[in-house]
Amino acid sequence: MQIQDGRSSETLDLAVKYLRQDLLIGLPTETVYGLAALASRPQAISKIFKVKARPTNHPLILHIADFQQLDKWAKNVQPFVAKICQQIWPGPLTVILQRSEKICDEITGARETVAIRVPNHGVALALLNKLDDGLVAPSANRFGKVSPTCAKHVVDDLGDDVALVLDGGFCAIGVESTILDCTRAYPQIVRSGAITRDELESIGNIKIENSDGESRASGMLEKHYAPKCRVVLAENSKDAESRLAALASDGRKVEIIDFFGDTIAYANQLYARLRQADETGTDVVIAVMPINTGLGEAVSDRLSKAAAASKS
Numbered sequence: 001m002q003i004q005d006g007r008s009s010e011t012l013d014l015a016v017k018y019l020r021q022d023l024l025i026g027l028p029t030e031t032v033y034g035l036a037a038l039a040s041r042p043q044a045i046s047k048i049f050k051v052k053a054r055p056t057n058h059p060l061i062l063h064i065a066d067f068q069q070l071d072k073w074a075k076n077v078q079p080f081v082a083k084i085c086q087q088i089w090p091g092p093l094t095v096i097l098q099r100s101e102k103i104c105d106e107i108t109g110a111r112e113t114v115a116i117r118v119p120n121h122g123v124a125l126a127l128l129n130k131l132d133d134g135l136v137a138p139s140a141n142r143f144g145k146v147s148p149t150c151a152k153h154v155v156d157d158l159g160d161d162v163a164l165v166l167d168g169g170f171c172a173i174g175v176e177s178t179i180l181d182c183t184r185a186y187p188q189i190v191r192s193g194a195i196t197r198d199e200l201e202s203i204g205n206i207k208i209e210n211s212d213g214e215s216r217a218s219g220m221l222e223k224h225y226a227p228k229c230r231v232v233l234a235e236n237s238k239d240a241e242s243r244l245a246a247l248a249s250d251g252r253k254v255e256i257i258d259f260f261g262d263t264i265a266y267a268n269q270l271y272a273r274l275r276q277a278d279e280t281g282t283d284v285v286i287a288v289m290p291i292n293t294g295l296g297e298a299v300s301d302r303l304s305k306a307a308a309a310s311k312s
């Protein structure tokens with residue numbers, strides 16, 4: 001059985017064994033499930049790109065066991081970054097830093113920078129603590145598609161390309177981590193997530209610039225996170241109802257996604273809902289946009305990209 005309980009010590013031992021054989025593992029985190037390989041195994045890392053059909057210029061996030069490991073993998077960590085990471089990790093924040101000699105080119109697409117985070121999930125941390133290594137893991141979906149938020153989603157997407165999926169239940173947050181690029185003159189958020197700009201500015205006592213729009217992370221691509229169905233955005237519940245009436249009139253199967261102001265539940269269930277819409281043959285999803293603050297910003301971002309992708 002490919003999906004196994006990640007809390008069992010035997011399963012974790014099996015995961016370690018597979019990783020050392022350059023096989024890929026489905027890894028639960030608090031954000032989304034990752035497709036993991038050992039950071040020290042370039043051949044396994046190359047497999048991740050192949051399996052995901054991901055361009056090699058979209059580098060991977062390195063997951064480490066704790067803040068103390070950071071200096072092994074990154075150089076010139078500024079005090080404000082150390083303060084932020086120490087306070088937030090384990091948690092849904094990825095920082096981009098200058099890479100150390102330990103990082104191989106396969107992880108970063110030969111860039112001089114590396115993205116690092118400590119995931120806040122018992123299973124991921126237990127596995128990392130069994131390794132004298134880090135785990136590189138992008139979201140465990142094919143490139144450009146919707147991220148997985150439970151073990152079954154990983155197998156649905158990747159089938160036998162993943163040797164073992166550690167079941168860690170449904171992801172608590174449901175959207176990918178916030179990415180803070182700390183390698184520029186001023187730090188920039190290049191992907192929104194559960195950790196907000198206000199939080200980062202107040203912990204680090206810094207000013208965070210608006211991203212300059214350069215496509216530095218796939219999260220920055222205008223089109224991404226795309227289900228098969230078309231995604232149409234609505235401003236509010238009333239707008240969604242009137243769009244439904246118009247769109248359903250010619251026999252298309254249309255459904256509304258509306259969390260009525262509950263942005264935590266929206267983030268938590270968004271990807272599962274989009275996947276379910278595809279499974280049930282929905283043609284069009286009308287998504288009511290959440291307020292554009294806090295976690296709502298991350299949900300709005302993913303919805304806008306899903307809508308942009310499904311237009312073409």
Ligand code: TXA
Nearest residue numbers: 031034058059060113114115138139176177217218219
């Ligand atoms: O929540 C998450 O971050 C999840 C879980 C599994 O940890 N991971 C995730 O990975 O979302 P992925 O590969 O889907 O997204 C990582 C993003 C990509 O957009 C990639 O381009 C960017 O991070 N990235 C990684 N290294 C980078 C670097 N050195 N410079 C700029 N962007 C980088």
Ligand code: MG
Nearest residue numbers: 138139147176
């Ligand atoms: Mg991804």
